[in-house]
Amino acid sequence: MLKPPEHQVAGHRAQDGQLGPLVDGCGIFYKPLQGDGRGDAEVAFYTSFFSHPAVPPHILSFFPGFHGTLVLPASDASGPRPHLALDDLLAGLRSPSLIDLKIGGRTWPPDCPEDYFQKCIVKDRESTSVALGFRVSGVQIQDPAGADAFWRPSRAAVKRYMVEDVRRVLRQFVSANPPSPDQKPDCALASAVYGGPDGVLAQLMELKAWFEEQTLFHFYSASVLLVYEKDAAVAAAGQQPVKSSGVRVKLVDFAHVMEGQGVIDHNFLGGLCSLIKFMSDVLNDPEAGALESIKV
């Protein structure tokens, strides 16, 4: 039985008769091929990437497994449509906390149509993309009130995030206390989620090392997706030394990937370095942070 994913934080959604992804509940995420050649571009990327002899196996694991395409009834009732069949990155998780971080100071590929460039550059300037080299596209955080309770700021609120909002949400993402105007994020889970040998920072450093040398692809408008479960993180944080929280660090959204033509992807690399610095600051100074409410 196909249904819209329960926990999707950004992108096009299969709700209100819209075209969006579906999941089968057995570990596969079906992303409909979008028009304008974007869907075809994403299929071409996955096909090329997973068969490329120069991509190291440890880098493949940062990407959703690719199982080809399948024609399925589209969620907008427009009839049969090809879908990318990808590993569901949330498979097996009941109460995931996740954040989608779109990487790069610019999200538009060279030679894109003028109207697309205009649309993107406005979003890049109005969000933190230009200032930070990345922006938050969406986030949900499990609320301590219950396994099925989540804090999920609206799309409009996330679009208004400025630098300090990003700083706060990256702290709130690894906090055991809920977002509140009266309490600053406690960052109690920072060492279990961002830190440690298998934590987010270690994994992002591994990715960064590849981006420092790979010249095969340029990842415009792609996102880093971070996923973890609070129960596992709380258990991990309680151990001495702190154990792995099982956090998943993945890349998604490859509709605008271009060939690298022998040039470093400095746009993605710069954004990744900036994100690493922001997260390192959370880990190194969990007590910091202004007592201000997060925009909801």
Ligand SMILES: O=P(O)(O)O[C@@H]1[C@@H](OP(=O)(O)O)[C@H](OP(=O)(O)O)[C@H](O)[C@H](OP(=O)(O)O)[C@H]1OP(=O)(O)O
């Ligand atoms: O249409 P919009 O304004 O919601 O823009 C979509 C973006 O939403 P945003 O406004 O940045 O939150 C959306 O961003 P997210 O994935 O939500 O971060 C995508 O960039 C999408 O483009 P594509 O599917 O990657 O080609 C964008 O869609 P299109 O450029 O395909 O319209």
Ligand SMILES: Nc1ncnc2c1ncn2[C@@H]1O[C@H](COP(=O)(O)OP(=O)(O)O)[C@@H](O)[C@H]1O
């Ligand atoms: N393979 C996946 N497994 C689970 N969730 C995913 C997967 N790919 C994307 N998502 C969810 O869908 C959102 C949008 O994905 P994305 O590929 O950026 O779509 P779009 O092209 O519509 O922007 C992500 O923020 C994430 O919540």
